Amino acid sequence: MITFWIVAAAMLIAAILCAVVPLMQREPAADAYRNRALNVSLHRRELADATHDRLAGLISADQHAALRSEIEQRVLADTRTPPALSVMRPPRQGTATRAATSALLIALFPAAACALYLKLGQPAALDLEDSFGASHDMSSASVEMMVSRLAFGLKSRVPDPRDAAKWATLARSYMALERPSDAAAAYTHAVALAPGDAQLRADFADTLASADEGRLDGRASDEIAAALAIEPSNPKALALAASAAFEARRFAIAIAYWRRLISTLDAASPTAVQAQKNIDEALSMSAxxxxxxxxxxxxxxxxxxxxxxxxxxxxxxxxxxxxxxxxxxxxxxxxxxxxxxxxxxxxxxxxxxxxxxxxxxxxxxxxxxxxxxxxxxxxxxxxxxxxxxxxx
CATH class of the missing domain: 2.60.40 (Immunoglobulin-like)
Structure with a gap:
């Protein structure tokens, strides 16, 4: 989002300069009139100096006439109006007027740009980009620090069944950091504090499989069985049980678990559709x-x-x-x-x-x-x- 605002500000400044700079520049005709008036004033001063020198006897009458003639020629040359400026009129706007107009443009340009963006643009996209960027600005080091603080706080506490959810959160955090062994250890604490939570035990089984290269035998199988004993219709436990049976080439058992899983879901849901595909595959392999x-x-x-x-x-x-x-x-x-x-x-x-x-x-x-x-x-x-x- 910062990049967007930088680009937008640069474009807005460029537009304001294109409008204000020409407005604040002096018009050529005005400069010409001012220069001509200055030259005439200088020539009058020279003529007055020559007359003073003549009266003081510093120059002769012929020299004074020659200087006067020269000054008159220069006056005629400087006061001659060029063709390009003869059609121009003296500027009617003063500096204060141009400054006021410039200030008005500077105020209106940003307001008009914002109004057009709110009307034609997508301001919600900036919020989405901001939230998405914020979720990625947090470095892995800060995440590790937060997880370490949570782990330290839990390990330093006396075991309390109310902390089961916090141990589960710690385990999920370890899984997000791709540390399945640490996640399994955290789930061990969580299950010990809440042994009757079927979902917790199913998550524990899934984590044990991740820490054991995907194998669902041994302790993982025990946790799946425990989860189903607590809640026979738990979707995750049924899916894991079906996968374990399929890996063991016990296709009939796998099919039975997948069918139980489908009965707990909306038939059009992605999980149910995938379970049916698994059933078809098991049928073809056992046929x-x-x-x-x-x-x-x-x-x-x-x-x-x-x-x-x-x-x-x-x-x-x-x-x-x-x-x-x-x-x-x-x-x-x-x-x-x-x-x-x-x-x-x-x-x-x-x-x-x-x-x-x-x-x-x-x-x-x-x-x-x-x-x-x-x-x-x-x-x-x-x-x-x-x-x-x-x-x-």
């Missing part, structure tokens, strides 16, 4: 991509239905997901994910090992066609099924 084709020499009626299903392995053999397609679509590549889950609480992404099966079902009795394989892994799982008649 099973199955390539289906009929065995050589095997034919299925075009109106037959192919049922592709995923089951848990072992004695339970629980049906997890199922998808139908027409036999006329074979060969085909089909994706099974949690959107095809039979039970939303028991989804495909929750099991690292599943069994995938394809059966061909026809409206008329006939030979059974099927194929089955096992899939292992937590992400980007693939399977190839060849549908054939069972061995006889």
């Amino acid at each position: 099973v991509t199955v390539t289906l084709q009929l065995a050589d020499g095997v034919h299925a009626p075009p109106d037959a239905t192919v049922i592709l299903s995923a089951h848990t392995q072992g004695a339970g053999n629980t049906l997890l997901a199922e998808r139908h397609l027409s036999a006329s679509e074979l060969p085909a590549t089909v994706i099974l994910d949690d959107t095809f889950a039979i039970n939303p609480a028991d989804t495909l992404s929750a099991y690292p090992q599943v069994s995938v099966e394809a059966r061909v079902v026809t409206a008329t009795p006939g030979e059974n066609l099927s194929g089955q394989t096992n899939v292992t892994g937590a992400e980007n799982r693939r399977a190839a099924l060849v549908i054939a008649a069972p061995p006889r």
